[in-house]
Amino acid sequence: MSKRPAADPLAPLTRLHSAVTAPAIARQAAQLVAHLAKATGPKARSSRLLSRLAQEEAVALAKLPATWRGYSRRRMFWMAGR
Numbered sequence: 001m002s003k004r005p006a007a008d009p010l011a012p013l014t015r016l017h018s019a020v021t022a023p024a025i026a027r028q029a030a031q032l033v034a035h036l037a038k039a040t041g042p043k044a045r046s047s048r049l050l051s052r053l054a055q056e057e058a059v060a061l062a063k064l065p066a067t068w069r070g071y072s073r074r075r076m077f078w079m080a081g082r
Contacts, residue, residue, distance in 0.1 A: 009074050016067045019060035027053040 030049045 009071065009076055012067050013071055016060065016063060020057060020064070023053040023057040023060065027057065 027050060030053060034047065034050065
């Protein structure tokens with residue numbers, strides 16, 4: 001299976017986007033669950049989940065500057081004449 005040339009340079013950004021947005025969306029869902037279950041036992045579990053998701057999001061966001069630098073320095077096929 002051949003890869004499209006235009007898709008390869010975007011792969012690091014696509015992976016990073018998923019790594020950043022997935023925990024953020026899951027965190028929002030966990031916050032909703034915590035809000036709905038304020039007076040019940042799931043609150044403690046949702047707090048741990050929120051903490052873990054916040055850590056995952058922070059790790060992914062920390063990778064953003066280096067990933068962007070690597071992407072922005074790549075010579076894209078459409079820049080061949082420059």
